[in-house]
Amino acid sequence: MAVWLFISISIAVILKLIFNYLTQTRKPSQNLPPGPHPLPILGNLFLFRKSFNDLHGILESLHAKFGPIITLYFGSRPAIFVANRYLAHQALVQNGAVFAHRPPAFDIEERVVITTASYGSTWRVLRRNLTAEMLHSSRLKSYSHARKIVLGRLLMLLKLQSDQSADHSVQVMDQFRNSMFSLLAFMCFGDELEDQKIKEIGDVERDMMRTFGEMSMVSILPKVAMIMFYKQGKKLLRLQDEARRLIIPLILDRKKVKQEHKHNTNKQRLSMSSYVDTLLDVKLPEENRSLNVEEILGLCSEFLNGGTDNTSALLLWIMANLVKYPRIQEKLFAEMKRVIGNQEKMVKEDDLHKMPYLKAVILEGLRRHPPLRFLIPHAVTEDVVLNGYLIPRDGSVNFMIGDMGMDPKVWEDPMSFTPERFLSRDLNKDGEGFDITGSKEIKMMPFGAGRRICPGYALAILHLEYFVANLVWSFEWKPRGEYDVNMEEQHEFSVRMKHPLQALLYPRF
Numbered sequence: 143m144a145v146w147l148f149i150s151i152s153i154a155v156i157l158k159l160i161f162n163y164l165t166q167t168r169k170p171s172q173n174l175p176p177g178p179h180p181l182p183i184l185g186n187l188f189l190f191r192k193s194f195n196d197l198h199g200i201l202e203s204l205h206a207k208f209g210p211i212i213t214l215y216f217g218s219r220p221a222i223f224v225a226n227r228y229l230a231h232q233a234l235v236q237n238g239a240v241f242a243h244r245p246p247a248f249d250i251e252e253r254v255v256i257t258t259a260s261y262g263s264t265w266r267v268l269r270r271n272l273t274a275e276m277l278h279s280s281r282l283k284s285y286s287h288a289r290k291i292v293l294g295r296l297l298m299l300l301k302l303q304s305d306q307s308a309d310h311s312v313q314v315m316d317q318f319r320n321s322m323f324s325l326l327a328f329m330c331f332g333d334e335l336e337d338q339k340i341k342e343i344g345d346v347e348r349d350m351m352r353t354f355g356e357m358s359m360v361s362i363l364p365k366v367a368m369i370m371f372y373k374q375g376k377k378l379l380r381l382q383d384e385a386r387r388l389i390i391p392l393i394l395d396r397k398k399v400k401q402e403h404k405h406n407t408n409k410q411r412l413s414m415s416s417y418v419d420t421l422l423d424v425k426l427p428e429e430n431r432s433l434n435v436e437e438i439l440g441l442c443s444e445f446l447n448g449g450t451d452n453t454s455a456l457l458l459w460i461m462a463n464l465v466k467y468p469r470i471q472e473k474l475f476a477e478m479k480r481v482i483g484n485q486e487k488m489v490k491e492d493d494l495h496k497m498p499y500l501k502a503v504i505l506e507g508l509r510r511h512p513p514l515r516f517l518i519p520h521a522v523t524e525d526v527v528l529n530g531y532l533i534p535r536d537g538s539v540n541f542m543i544g545d546m547g548m549d550p551k552v553w554e555d556p557m558s559f560t561p562e563r564f565l566s567r568d569l570n571k572d573g574e575g576f577d578i579t580g581s582k583e584i585k586m587m588p589f590g591a592g593r594r595i596c597p598g599y600a601l602a603i604l605h606l607e608y609f610v611a612n613l614v615w616s617f618e619w620k621p622r623g624e625y626d627v628n629m630e631e632q633h634e635f636s637v638r639m640k641h642p643l644q645a646l647l648y649p650r651f
């Protein structure tokens with residue numbers, strides 16, 4: 143390229159950045175929440191010059207200095223962070239419709255998926271399809287057979303590994319993840335999916351999530367992350383092609399079977415309806431058309447990943463706490479014994495609701511180890527005022543999930559793992575149990591709150607209850623020799639154990 147052309151383009155880019163800065167960076171008179179002073183063009187990015195991995199720690203210290211609601215500039219656009227549960231309730235629940243938008247920059251590829259869709263009719267149709275056709279309690283029941291198969295395989299594998307190891311020690315992280323993925327894969331593509339196929343798709347999706355995790359700022363600044371982490375971006379594109387190669391034939395197969403079924407030839411094969419089947423029936427309201435194969439692929443990936451990493455990370459944290467605190471494990475085992483007696487080999491799903499201590503263990507896991515420390519960035523549909531400050535339409539707004547569940551004003555000794563706190567009358571008003579949705583009041587919000595609350599929360603809780611109960615019912619879990627369980631965190635896409643749990647497993651039967 144000629145030097146003069148290169149210089150002209152560079153000057154044009156710099157002028158555009160300066161123009162954006164001058165026109166978009168808010169002046170103090172506009173009463174945005176307080177925050178560190180932004181530099182021209184870069185905003186507050188310099189705060190993260192070492193790493194974006196400690197975003198949570200940096201935000202915590204900024205909140206301590208500037209208060210519960212702060213502004214940062216990533217480039218020229220303001221990003222507001224809220225760390226107070228009353229303000230979160232005011233925004234997400236009382237003013238839910240206004241705060242349910244997503245920032246436009248968030249949608250890297252302009253895909254049609256629920257997570258990044260702006261608040262409007264497409265989002266509504268896709269979300270309703272997921273909640274009514276897949277996640278409604280009556281539909282969840284129809285997948286209990288798949289859950290039993292996946293659980294049975296996990297228990298068998300753990301027993302085999304414990305038998306084969308000289309000291310009964312087992313590494314469980316990969317097995318937990320594979321199991322959670324298999325559950326979602328059956329729901330997504332039907333229960334006839336072969337194990338080998340599930341493994342191949344699981345490997346690609348895991349690689350994608352890991353690569354995403356390496357681009358640590360991706361959830362805050364997706365477009366900048368794609369430029370700064372060019373190598374990872376390229377890898378992501380390659381993995382997406384691989385996912386296409388594996389998943390599109392499955393979608394086309396379901397489509398064919400569905401058409402055959404319509405003509406009444408093979409009623410049996412559609413006995414378990416899959417997420418793909420429901421997506422084939424969706425019509426996008428604005429364009430009055432069905433979803434194309436690429437769009438269905440994106441929604442399948444969202445479903446598989448949304449339900450796998452967070453749930454398996456949390457399952458590992460909960461089991462780690464049960465190893466670290468044998469008193470809690472024994473109390474849980476005693477509750478199960480009381481409910482199902484000595485004879486049963488497995489805890490059935492129908493028994494779970496009779497086990498309040500099990501529920502308390504899962505809730506304490508969600509409070510103490512929320513897999514996500516922030517929501518997916520929100521945006522407002524119009525300029526609004528929160529706590530006397532402007533929340534501007536052209537910025538993003540996010541909420542500090544971790545801080546809310548560990549607020550010492552709400553939670554006594556918040557850093558301890560104490561399931562008993564969820565049995566107290568204080569948290570179970572009117573005997574209805576703890577309200578995880580925060581509709582009346584937010585005390586913690588591991589799944590978010592309001593209109594964008596995680597639609598998969600009931601499924602995630604069911605998977606956690608069913609698996610934790612059976613893991614404890616089948617094995618006694620003990621720490622490895624003199625090593626204590628290391629609870630250090632690693633912040634990737636979700637917060638995982640830096641040193642994954644390795645425990646000694648002794649079959650109880």
Ligand code: HEM
Nearest residue numbers: 256257448449452453514517518588589590594596598602
């Ligand atoms: C322990 C497990 C899980 C945790 C902690 C979790 C947490 C979250 C959080 C914090 C959000 C962001 C909410 C917001 O932006 O306001 C979210 C969104 C979402 N989750 Fe989950 N989730 C879990 C499991 C699942 C499962 C099992 C599924 C699906 C089967 C799922 C599907 C989704 C989807 C589609 C969204 C986007 C919702 C929207 O934008 O309207 N999640 N989740």
